[in-house]
Amino acid sequence: MQSEVLKGSVDVLLLSVLRTGEAHGYRIVELVREQSEGAFDLAEGTVYPALYRLERAGELASRWETVGGRRRRVYRLTRRGRRELVRRRREWEAYSRAMGAALA
C-alpha cells in the first residue's frame, strides 16, 4: 500500500488491533499484518514512535511484563483510546464511502 495513505492510517490501525487486548510491539506489527491480510506492511521500527504518541495522548497505556523470563512492554487501549477508535472508525467509514462513490 502507498506509504502516504498508510501514514495517515497508522494511529487508527494501532488502536484497532489493540481493541481485543494487550500486545507488545512485535505482536502489534504481526496483528496489523494479519488483520489487513498483508495490505498494511508497516516499517516495523516506525510503530514505536506512533505508540509513544498515542500513549502520550492518553489513548494507550503500557507496562512492563515478564514473559518466559523476558521483560516486554505491553500496550493496551484506554477508555479514551476506545472512544477515539470509535470516532476515527466512523470517519474512515464515511471517507471510504465517499471515495467509493466518487470513484465508481
Added chain:
Amino acid sequence: MTIDAYLAELRRLLPATRRGRFLREAEDHLRDAAQAFVTDGLDPEAAAARAVGDFGSAGEIALRIRRETAPVAVRRAAGVALLGLGLLFLPLYAVPENLLPPAPWDERPGYLGVLLGVALSGWLAALALAALAMLVRPRLAAPALVASAMAGCVSGLAGLVTAVAWHLEVPATPWSVVAIGTPLSVAAVGTAVGSAVWARTRVSA
C-alpha cells in the same frame, strides 16, 4: 548488519531520555523477528539481517522518536526555565527589600528607576514568554524560550548593575547584598539559557 551493531547505531542516534526504554523494546522486537525467520528456515545470520532490514533505517527511526518526544521535552524545558526565572524574584525584589538599608534620598535618582524598570519589565517578559512556551507547539515554543532567556539575561544584567549602583549611591549597603544577588541572578539566567538551548536541540534535531 547484526542486531547488536544495529542497536549500537540506534543508541548513538537516540535522545538520551528515550534510549533505555526504546532500546529494550527494539531489542525484544528484533530478537523475536529473527527467531521467527529462523523458524521459517533462514540461517541465524540471514535472519538477523532480515529482521534489521524490516525494522527500518536507524536514522529515520531516531528522527521520528525525536519528533514524537520533542513536545514533552520542550514543555519540560519551559517549566525549568519558568522555575529558574522565578528565582530572579529573590535578587530583584526579596533580597533588596529585606536587606537594603533605608535610602538617604527623598526622591530616587532617575537612572536607578530606569535600571529597576528594565530589570522588572525584562523579568516579567521572560516569565510570560516561558509560560507561553509551555502552551504553544514545539516549533514556536523553542523560539519563545530563546526570547525568554534573552529577556532573562537583560533582566539579570540590569538587576546586577542596579545592585552595584545602589551600593555606590548608598555607602551603607552591605556587599553581602551584591554577593547574594549575583549568584542568584547568574543561576536564574543560566537556567533559562540552558533550558532554551536544550529545547532548541530537541526541536531542531
